Amino acid sequence: MKSKRIYLAMGLCAFVGVVGCGSGSDDLAVDTIEAQEQDLSGYGVEVKCVAKNQFGYVATVNGTLRLTKHDFPQGFLVKGKLKVQTAQYGQPFKNAKFKVTGDLDVTGHYAFVEPPPGKPIKHINLVFGPADSSVNTSNISYQTDCSQSLVKLPKGSDLVLEHTMRHYPNGNGQIGVQIDVVNIGNKPAHAPSGQVNVAGITVNGALYQYYGGTADPGANTVNPGERGYIKVLLPSGTLARCNQYDVKIDLGHTMQSGQPNPFGNDAGKARTPCLKWNTPITSFEITSEPDPLIKNHSLAEIVSSKWVARSDGKLCNACHFVGSGKPYSPPAGDIAYNQTVGAGTWETKWAAEFIGQGIKPQYLKDAFQQWLNDGSL
Numbered sequence: 001m002k003s004k005r006i007y008l009a010m011g012l013c014a015f016v017g018v019v020g021c022g023s024g025s026d027d028l029a030v031d032t033i034e035a036q037e038q039d040l041s042g043y044g045v046e047v048k049c050v051a052k053n054q055f056g057y058v059a060t061v062n063g064t065l066r067l068t069k070h071d072f073p074q075g076f077l078v079k080g081k082l083k084v085q086t087a088q089y090g091q092p093f094k095n096a097k098f099k100v101t102g103d104l105d106v107t108g109h110y111a112f113v114e115p116p117p118g119k120p121i122k123h124i125n126l127v128f129g130p131a132d133s134s135v136n137t138s139n140i141s142y143q144t145d146c147s148q149s150l151v152k153l154p155k156g157s158d159l160v161l162e163h164t165m166r167h168y169p170n171g172n173g174q175i176g177v178q179i180d181v182v183n184i185g186n187k188p189a190h191a192p193s194g195q196v197n198v199a200g201i202t203v204n205g206a207l208y209q210y211y212g213g214t215a216d217p218g219a220n221t222v223n224p225g226e227r228g229y230i231k232v233l234l235p236s237g238t239l240a241r242c243n244q245y246d247v248k249i250d251l252g253h254t255m256q257s258g259q260p261n262p263f264g265n266d267a268g269k270a271r272t273p274c275l276k277w278n279t280p281i282t283s284f285e286i287t288s289e290p291d292p293l294i295k296n297h298s299l300a301e302i303v304s305s306k307w308v309a310r311s312d313g314k315l316c317n318a319c320h321f322v323g324s325g326k327p328y329s330p331p332a333g334d335i336a337y338n339q340t341v342g343a344g345t346w347e348t349k350w351a352a353e354f355i356g357q358g359i360k361p362q363y364l365k366d367a368f369q370q371w372l373n374d375g376s377l
């Protein structure tokens, strides 16, 4: 058995590395992870929390929490039976015993559990270290100290798809492809080489962290909770914008390791960039860093005069409105891409007219051109 029993009297963050101590990023894919085969017996938490002081609202908590599976984006789902004793200001302890379910964070430092509805205790925040924990009813928060608990965590790296991938010309009849992944495990994923399948083609790739990652640059490593990509080369024409493809990572089981089994959640769909009328304009969708004036805002918002996209601080409707005398004189309110405004719609006329105007900012012309190329939807 690889994992050691850890006695948690000290700050656990220092032990497992600072990166794991923040909360995991949550700008992640919407899809749930596929069911994994788990063998998590032998791991879990022996909860032993004592009353923090004798002067206030105090509680003790005892019991065992089993890990059931990896949670998303990071951490573990837990289940167990807890015995809770609570007391107020010199009163005798009151006993309660119930089943709880909840989450344990990826570092094993924090757990949040809840009994079924209708119990006197609403939820329990456990901190397995020297900090305070709390046992909460609807109106009282009891203090407790869980530094005597024993936490035994599985250790491993686990890359999962973020369901997006970008592609760009790479010369020699090839495209470079970046398959976005996140490491939901609690150990760094180190993968200078590994097999992936994209759109039915199996190739070799390497793992890289995204900008802002905390691993050594060039180490082909993505630290726990951080985002990265697997870069591969494919024949030109394999991928198109505005499409999605089947992807499977780590076919050879060389890019991830440890427990819980990291190989059961490696397949899924990944979509390519696509700029639609309502899509926030990001570097992913337009494959370059957007001008700050339009970044994270959609063409719909800009054209409907809900967001200023010009350096002069003016909304579109400062100059274009019913009675403005301009060919493009839209009514107030939301403008749909297929809505007829005067002689045409944005789809059939105005995007092209906009692009043809010398006075319009280039970044906006480029965005409208990308939208037309992507099918004007």
Ligand code: HEC
Residues within 6 Å of the ligand: 302, 303, 309, 310, 314, 315, 316, 317, 318, 319, 320, 325, 326, 327, 328, 329, 350, 351, 353, 354, 357, 359
């Ligand atoms: C400061 C005034 C001003 C603002 C603000 C402005 N435009 Fe214009 N726009 C013009 C002028 C001037 C033209 C050139 C044609 C003209 O004189 O009517 C033009 C031309 C256009 C055209 C070509 C059709 C036409 O009416 O000539 C479109 C489409 C257009 N603008 C859309 C927009 C959109 C979308 C925005 C907001 C992102 C915007 N404009 C913001 C002044 C403005």
